[in-house]
Amino acid sequence: MKRIAVLTSGGDSPGMNACIRAVVRAGCSMGLETWGIMRGYQGMIENDLKPLPAESVGNIIQYGGTILKSARSAAFRTPEGRKQAYENLRKAGIEGLVCIGGDGSYTGAKVFFEEYGIPSIGCPGTIDNDLYGTDYTIGFDTAVNTALDAIDRVRDTADSHNRVFFIEVMGRDSGHIALHSGLAGGSEGIFVPERHNEFQQIVEAYGNKNRQKAFSIFIVAEGDEEGKAYEVADEFRKVYPDADARVTVLGHVQRGGKPTANDRILASRLGAHAVKGLLEGRSNEAVGVVNNAIEYTPFADAIGKHKDINEKLWELSTILTR
Numbered sequence: 329m330k331r332i333a334v335l336t337s338g339g340d341s342p343g344m345n346a347c348i349r350a351v352v353r354a355g356c357s358m359g360l361e362t363w364g365i366m367r368g369y370q371g372m373i374e375n376d377l378k379p380l381p382a383e384s385v386g387n388i389i390q391y392g393g394t395i396l397k398s399a400r401s402a403a404f405r406t407p408e409g410r411k412q413a414y415e416n417l418r419k420a421g422i423e424g425l426v427c428i429g430g431d432g433s434y435t436g437a438k439v440f441f442e443e444y445g446i447p448s449i450g451c452p453g454t455i456d457n458d459l460y461g462t463d464y465t466i467g468f469d470t471a472v473n474t475a476l477d478a479i480d481r482v483r484d485t486a487d488s489h490n491r492v493f494f495i496e497v498m499g500r501d502s503g504h505i506a507l508h509s510g511l512a513g514g515s516e517g518i519f520v521p522e523r524h525n526e527f528q529q530i531v532e533a534y535g536n537k538n539r540q541k542a543f544s545i546f547i548v549a550e551g552d553e554e555g556k557a558y559e560v561a562d563e564f565r566k567v568y569p570d571a572d573a574r575v576t577v578l579g580h581v582q583r584g585g586k587p588t589a590n591d592r593i594l595a596s597r598l599g600a601h602a603v604k605g606l607l608e609g610r611s612n613e614a615v616g617v618v619n620n621a622i623e624y625t626p627f628a629d630a631i632g633k634h635k636d637i638n639e640k641l642w643e644l645s646t647i648l649t650r
């Protein structure tokens with residue numbers, strides 16, 4: 329293998345640039361030339377490829393977003409689109425791929441490998457931390473810290489006015505960001521899609537006569553089955569009409585910003601080991617960190633198996649957040 333390519337696909341996450349840098353620089357150290365594919369699979373189809381020499385990834389480690397841009401490509405879901413993508417890679421002499429993204433991006437890489445045999449390794453790039461085969465995904469730590477900063481700010485004003493705040497964090501199908509930011513932010517209740525009946529519990533806890541605080545912070549994952557933050561707050565007002573309940577939706581601020589040290593280090597390790605894996609003949613696998621050791625997981629498992637929230641942290645949160 330002499331030439332590989334790297335792409336970022338699906339939702340972006342802070343630390344993707346650090347991962348691209350690691351792929352390029354580790355590749356250089358192992359005698360490989362690395363190319364960048366712009367806008368994920370869409371750029372592969374449109375032949376938007378360019379060589380990435382070592383110096384091209386200088387001064388990017390500190391930035392969120394992705395210098396390669398990201399996209400969702402409907403065309404790559406079609407056999408014709410993937411055929412065009414393969415032709416472009418073949419002409420450019422690309423013999424291996426590193427795909428940085430979430431489970432959708434892994435699915436695209438898996439299908440592509442099965443059809444055309446170009447080896448590929450996935451790097452978990454998503455703020456949601458919902459990928460099986462790694463304890464943490466690139467961008468999760470930054471997103472949690474961004475949410476935490478916002479929670480602390482809301483806490484100040486909640487305290488001044490004795491208000492109850494429902495803060496909505498990202499997580500369409502997963503409560504990792506909600507659990508971690510809620511626990512770190514000292515919230516009084518956390519709503520996650522993986523657990524049920526949180527509403528009943530917080531209603532009981534809020535009604536506890538021994539409460540010392542006159543304000544409350546609740547964290548709601550956007551995909552919670554009991555509703556989004558506005559809906560949960562509406563239900564809460566029905567039970568406690570005198571409470572001054574407000575909602576803050578954090579949204580896309582969680583996807584941007586300077587990656588934390590943890591995310592930069594994780595991205596650097598995973599990017600380098602993705603290249604190492606390719607050179608060792610690995611393919612159709614995602615690289616991850618499990619118990620602080622590098623592990624490779626078949627795409628089929630990384631896509632198909634569900635990663636639950638950390639049960640011990642969940643239990644702890646139910647004790648400490650009351």
Ligand code: ATP
Binds near residue numbers: 337339405431432
């Ligand atoms: P995130 O969950 O953080 O948004 P993701 O990688 O899961 O990231 P998706 O939009 O689901 O994001 O997938 C990214 C791209 O992967 C899609 O736009 C599509 O081009 C490709 N892809 C996803 N599923 C398939 C599939 N079944 N076949 C071919 N390509 C696919």
